[in-house]
Amino acid sequence: MSNLEVWDGTISQKDFYVAARTLVERWKQVNPSLPQWTWIPSKSTLMGSSCKEEGYLSLENMFHIDRNEECLIVDSFSEREETDDVATLVHSTSNETHIYDFHIVYSFSYKVPVLYFHGYQSDGQPLSMDEIENDLPPSSSKILRESKWTYMTLGEHPYVRRPWYTLHPCATSDWMKLLLGGTSMKDLDISSYLLSWLSVVGQAIGLRIPLELQQSSNSSSSRRGATKSPTGTEAVEARSGQ
């Protein structure tokens, strides 16, 4: 494994921008009726004109829908074409409704995307850690209880500069390497990086990732197999085509 050609699971900032555009486009094709991922350019003037690609991805106003024992599903309250047998929409405007905003930020330290999210009630009141934990898929809330400080914590959002929840990225490059297994640098379609990444991270936080999102992406997705969740304590099957 000393071959330097072997991809290490990380992504450069420039490629992150490229992959972000791919995610934005694919999401729009697959989920035209859901809230859309948008690219938010950084407002900082310090980094200069050299960094037009500096910024983050944002998906806001996703409604949490509790479907019994099933994984937490986060969904838009707008219409969906999904044919799930469980009630799909929650039109309730009570304070019980939980709304989530998701941001994908590039970490220069870890050279991988990092998910930041923020949950609040319909009146704007932020959700407590306990409320968020209840909204998580059972597998994630279990990990959260076991590794309180190394899985998901409140941290400062690097652009918004406010406390947001974040999933720790220290194992991301490892599971991305497994996810796109053994790909050498030259065969790697880096533009599909975020689609694959989101298939794992989305599951961890209960963000439903439409199956089609990855299907038409590159050949590497077919090599995808079982992999580990961010903490490595539980196997998660990445959502693959049926």
Place this chain on the structure above:
Amino acid sequence: MATTELCSEEALRFIWGGAIPLQIHLHESEVTTLPPPPPALILGPRIGYLPLLVPLLKPYFSSTLPPGVDTVWFDYKGLPLKWNIPTGVLFDLLCAEPERPWNLTVHFRGHPGETLIPCESEDNVKWSFINALKEAAYVINGNCKNVMNLSQADQFELWQSLMKGNVEAYQRIASRLKLGPIGEDCTLKTGAGQPRQALGEADTAGSSRVGRIPVRLYVRNIIQDLDDFDEATAVDSWDSISYINRPVEIHKHEGHLLTLRTALKALLPEIFDDETMPDNQIFSKEEGCQVTNPSFEDYETPNSLRNVETEEASIISDSVVLSKKPKVKLIRIQGIELDLSIPFFWVVNNLMNPDYFIHICVFTEASPSQVLVR
């Protein structure tokens, strides 16, 4: 061993011994007794974190607190302080002109959850530190396995030694993490004959490897046409401070000539432009002649340190900067106002925090006209 030449034991001890005299007032809204309690006087270690002072403050103020549940936080002139930033860095950043004692306000109630991460226990601080250490390890080695693989006992001891300021105990464990020192070419030195990583990670080996140094950069713009920092207004919002958390990347052949200036230029190309920043330009005439050393001034400054700090610092450049860009007024690391021509490897090896990050405060100054343009 080469280690002793690269890192000064003396510098390390000064970094660990540095402390800010704090005068901590209980916020008036939480005073329920007359007369109000006098402020608490405490030495806050520079490498420590404000919540770690709570066990000292709580008994001091507890009898006057209104009923309720504690979530302790601090402010300086109304600015809520981020507890995950080391105390010395907060001081360097927020007190343009060092204030002694540093007057802070402590609150046990009314935590501003919108802007501050709550700190409920020492565990919050510990894990914030460990996560920073992990991040630094990842930056340096391409993985954080050495930190993750610390035994519970070692992790506990590492944290205890930081809290107690026990540098020897800290070094004993930290040296096993293989995160330093770096050589003059700014690449990681490892013990002779020792495999650099038992794990054989491809990304940590090979001659094409890019060296990465963990840096946290805080850029504060002083919007004033003043030479006198005393009159610099207090920071009223964190929005006026830019925070840049990204590594300095060094290609092997560049490492030897790398100065603090070159390193900062890589992170802030717009500000550390060669044209706008001729050598020694950072010091105004007044400051150039009296380089102060806030963290060490209570001590006898060792010659080795003093030389580095004052060398060339008094040379005054009269070149006029016509650029519209913000001008760099001051660079401060560990309370020391640094000249930009210092070799970067020296800064890294000697001035880093125990989390293996170099925390750099940069003060820039925009002329009033620039401010209007915005």
